[in-house]
Amino acid sequence: MPSLTRRALLSKLLVTAPPVVEDAGKHTLVCVFLRGGADTMNLIVPYADDTYHRARPTIGIKPPENGSTDASRAIRLDEHYGLHPMLKPLHEKFSEGRLSIVQNVGTDNTTGSHFECQDQMEHGDSMQGSPAGGGWLGRFLRARADKNYGPLSAIAYGTKLPESLRGAPTVSVLQSLDDIALKTPSGDSAAAASALAQLYGADVTLLGNQGRETLSLFERVRSLQSNDYKPSNNATYPKDEFGKGMQEIARLIKARVGLEIASIDLDGWDTHFIQGSDSGLQAARIKLLAEGLAAFDGDLKEHRSNITVMVMTEFGRRIYENSSLGTDHGRGFSTLVLSDKFNGGRIISKWPSVIEETVTGPGGLKIEHDYRSVFSEVLRGSMGLENVEAVFPDFKVAPVGLLG
Amino acid sequence: MNSTRRSLLKTFTLGGAASLTSCERITTALSQQFGQGVPSSLAVGDGVKIDDDFHLLNRAAFGSWPGDWSRLKSMGREAWIEEQLQPESIDNTLCNLRDGSFESLQFEPGNAYEFDKEVLRDEITRHTLIQAVYSKRQLLEVMVEFWTDHLNIDLEKGDCVYLKPSDDREVIRAHALGNFHDLIIASAKSPAMLTYLDGRDNKVRAKSKDVPNENYARELLELHTLGVSGGYTQNDVYEAARCLTGWTVDLKRNLLEDLNLFKPARGVTYFKKEWHDDGEKKVLGHTIPAGGGAQDIERLVDIVCSHRSTGHYLATKLCHRFVSYNPPEALVKRVADQFIATRGDIKSLLRLILKSDEFYASQGQLLKRPFRYVVSALRTVGADTYAHPPLMEYLHRMGQGLFQYPTPDGYPDEEAPWMGTLLWRWNFAFAIASNQVPTVKCNPTMLRKSLDKDTKAQTAKLFAHCIGRHPLETELKAIENLSNKDEMLGAMLASPAFQRC
Numbered sequence A: 001m002p003s004l005t006r007r008a009l010l011s012k013l014l015v016t017a018p019p020v021v022e023d024a025g026k027h028t029l030v031c032v033f034l035r036g037g038a039d040t041m042n043l044i045v046p047y048a049d050d051t052y053h054r055a056r057p058t059i060g061i062k063p064p065e066n067g068s069t070d071a072s073r074a075i076r077l078d079e080h081y082g083l084h085p086m087l088k089p090l091h092e093k094f095s096e097g098r099l100s101i102v103q104n105v106g107t108d109n110t111t112g113s114h115f116e117c118q119d120q121m122e123h124g125d126s127m128q129g130s131p132a133g134g135g136w137l138g139r140f141l142r143a144r145a146d147k148n149y150g151p152l153s154a155i156a157y158g159t160k161l162p163e164s165l166r167g168a169p170t171v172s173v174l175q176s177l178d179d180i181a182l183k184t185p186s187g188d189s190a191a192a193a194s195a196l197a198q199l200y201g202a203d204v205t206l207l208g209n210q211g212r213e214t215l216s217l218f219e220r221v222r223s224l225q226s227n228d229y230k231p232s233n234n235a236t237y238p239k240d241e242f243g244k245g246m247q248e249i250a251r252l253i254k255a256r257v258g259l260e261i262a263s264i265d266l267d268g269w270d271t272h273f274i275q276g277s278d279s280g281l282q283a284a285r286i287k288l289l290a291e292g293l294a295a296f297d298g299d300l301k302e303h304r305s306n307i308t309v310m311v312m313t314e315f316g317r318r319i320y321e322n323s324s325l326g327t328d329h330g331r332g333f334s335t336l337v338l339s340d341k342f343n344g345g346r347i348i349s350k351w352p353s354v355i356e357e358t359v360t361g362p363g364g365l366k367i368e369h370d371y372r373s374v375f376s377e378v379l380r381g382s383m384g385l386e387n388v389e390a391v392f393p394d395f396k397v398a399p400v401g402l403l404g
Numbered sequence B: 001m002n003s004t005r006r007s008l009l010k011t012f013t014l015g016g017a018a019s020l021t022s023c024e025r026i027t028t029a030l031s032q033q034f035g036q037g038v039p040s041s042l043a044v045g046d047g048v049k050i051d052d053d054f055h056l057l058n059r060a061a062f063g064s065w066p067g068d069w070s071r072l073k074s075m076g077r078e079a080w081i082e083e084q085l086q087p088e089s090i091d092n093t094l095c096n097l098r099d100g101s102f103e104s105l106q107f108e109p110g111n112a113y114e115f116d117k118e119v120l121r122d123e124i125t126r127h128t129l130i131q132a133v134y135s136k137r138q139l140l141e142v143m144v145e146f147w148t149d150h151l152n153i154d155l156e157k158g159d160c161v162y163l164k165p166s167d168d169r170e171v172i173r174a175h176a177l178g179n180f181h182d183l184i185i186a187s188a189k190s191p192a193m194l195t196y197l198d199g200r201d202n203k204v205r206a207k208s209k210d211v212p213n214e215n216y217a218r219e220l221l222e223l224h225t226l227g228v229s230g231g232y233t234q235n236d237v238y239e240a241a242r243c244l245t246g247w248t249v250d251l252k253r254n255l256l257e258d259l260n261l262f263k264p265a266r267g268v269t270y271f272k273k274e275w276h277d278d279g280e281k282k283v284l285g286h287t288i289p290a291g292g293g294a295q296d297i298e299r300l301v302d303i304v305c306s307h308r309s310t311g312h313y314l315a316t317k318l319c320h321r322f323v324s325y326n327p328p329e330a331l332v333k334r335v336a337d338q339f340i341a342t343r344g345d346i347k348s349l350l351r352l353i354l355k356s357d358e359f360y361a362s363q364g365q366l367l368k369r370p371f372r373y374v375v376s377a378l379r380t381v382g383a384d385t386y387a388h389p390p391l392m393e394y395l396h397r398m399g400q401g402l403f404q405y406p407t408p409d410g411y412p413d414e415e416a417p418w419m420g421t422l423l424w425r426w427n428f429a430f431a432i433a434s435n436q437v438p439t440v441k442c443n444p445t446m447l448r449k450s451l452d453k454d455t456k457a458q459t460a461k462l463f464a465h466c467i468g469r470h471p472l473e474t475e476l477k478a479i480e481n482l483s484n485k486d487e488m489l490g491a492m493l494a495s496p497a498f499q500r501c
Helices: A006-016 A050-055 A085-095 A114-123 A136-143 A189-201 A206-224 A241-254 A281-299 A301-306 A371-383 B005-014 B020-033 B052-060 B068-075 B077-084 B093-099 B109-114 B117-134 B138-150 B160-175 B180-188 B191-196 B215-224 B234-244 B255-259 B293-305 B308-322 B329-341 B346-354 B370-380 B389-397 B416-433 B444-451 B455-467 B473-480 B485-494
Strands: A028-034 A099-106 A154-157 A172-174 A261-266 A307-313 A333-339 A355-358 A361-365 B247-249 B269-271 B281-283 B286-288
Touching (some): A028 A241, A085 A333, A189 B416, A206 B416, A241 A281, A261 A281, A301 A307, B020 B093, B052 B138, B052 B346, B077 B138, B077 B346, B093 B117, B109 B160, B117 B138, B117 B370, B160 B180, B160 B191, B286 B293, B308 B346, B329 B346, B370 B389, B416 B485, B455 B485, B473 B485
Parallel strands (some): A028 A307, A154 A261
Antiparallel strands (some): A099 A333, A307 A333, A355 A361
């Protein structure tokens, strides 16, 4: 017979696991990573720059035209830039002053490698200096003054832990809330949980710690489980993994489980080959991104003051199209920030963007903003980051202007 | 085994006309009759440290099938390693009966278009799991997993699902224990790789403004050979891409092209001279003279595979997989030297690693990735499965769906990225131990009886059978507190000790 009652088990878990945190209207930062190096030049289109149209005779987006109903044209944001037509759902967010765009963001990594650049960015490192250890979001959670973490303080939607959350005091990788339960043959999972608590409780490594956190997660999530989630305000999430992920994150936010950092990927941006223009391969990804973000924003309308979404990628692409009608790896890219906390409705950029002709290969966009300056400002405006040095050691932050 | 291969095949043919499920039933009955079940008597070690023989099975095989441990003990580690390094000498009929009906795996890539994507996906993933669980050529399967990550191809990209079965057969499996140079040249010309990394579209036509597509060339240097810090420059990537221009494969055909006898068949790699940049190239300090044509690829692969950095990179990666997340430098250096000395003879690298002191000082230090975890659990309990979807679903949940990794670096071979998967591992452990994974059968009661007739002694021996050492007092107590015997086995498979190898 099990030697521990359920109550005894719970009290045992509470000793070994981090304390369970009640949600106190915490701010949630959702990081959307576009994997593959997104060609953001076709998302935020510099339509007023002739160089753009010359470099992209096939895949370029046509400039907006006054009074035109042509849905293949860019949607005008200001006198220089327009949105890709598939980003239409985000247009009103920009007009409302809630969507900010920073142009020509990037890392100092010159390898042009997806893995190097993703790793560097997720680790919050640079080519100079030694790695700080762990991921930038992991370090933020660990370094901040508030040391109260719950099992759901940080989540990664998907199947593997992103590098950005490595080293976080607690992080759960999950695909659906309904999944988070221990299922055993006898149907009474308390006895099995008790055995696991003892087996993992005696393990002093990372694995033991993860086991204890997993056990406490079961308890935390039990109250949320249901099969009939209905998004608010008629929001409709796209029917794919990204849409599903954004919906699960929204559920957690509404359920006030103390979620602070959520990470989610949208892949398929490595468009070397027949990228398309207003329609095609990349346009389909852009549509997913826009619809996912818009549904999330609509579903959480009543919670908006506590939510920030940031969209990033590892590098932008070259300005010109290649012989396979795609684009190869470049440098600078645009970052999108959707939040009430920033002075949005603006595109932060020098005009026109500068094209590099350097050893790293011609045709990339010259970087104006080190990505760490952007991430710092987003952390400051959303999560109240005070100690930048703890997140990005040996880095001198330059003001980006997101906060006005 | 008390039957010859011929008589076994004969018996099988008798049942050949039956439907698929009865076919599976017959295969199962046969397999058990011919020694693929749980033996009636099983011995385990009783040391407090993981047994060296068990350790070898944990790493150079996907764990111990009931009876494997005793067999290895009686034949000796040296003989076992040599046997495993000659896979063609090991009879694998019983295993091959289980996936013998997977037709799509036998086809040339162009002909694979006759199959539905669903069938192709199903057969190649099931084949991989079935071979890993039942093949007696275990080290071969372990290396197939290694190279499948090293030369990763995602079935979901473009037409890869049609092309991967032949890549698996003619690149990965054909060279898994062969020579590294041969493996890389086969991969460079593989229709699947040419598609996955866009090499098929890498062209520089005369008098055009074509720019080479560097995608494959970059990964060839960064991931397949020298490694990211292997000392190549961006210019080397560009020059390598120039060497590779013109190697292509046609994925679509119209009727006229199909009738053209001078055109290579759909899905077959060929060299398109007019797409090749035939000027002089300079790669990693070597000059490849102009006019090399289709020979440039051979020259390039030879240069990158012979590079000192490639030896170091491969040695590090192998030691990381087989020995430790922080592989001892001295061992890495010996393996790297051997790589250069033997011009990439994979067998001799494995022989060196598996016989090293460093290998036997590394028990229980690695975390099983989900595939190894699932396969080793199935082997430990002597499960009967044909890898139908309910089982494969667990791998997806644990984040290691086969041939599903999107980027060319392959599934990570580290501990941290898999830490979030414990929930699924636990649920798999309890389900498998109580026969609750549909289409997967095991017999824990028989396993217990084979280990000891005395029910009191069974639990500790079952633990030793799973983990390779006697349980600590605390471990035994935690497990024996459970009232349900299936849950006890589940808890063993869910325990931290079984997550490691």
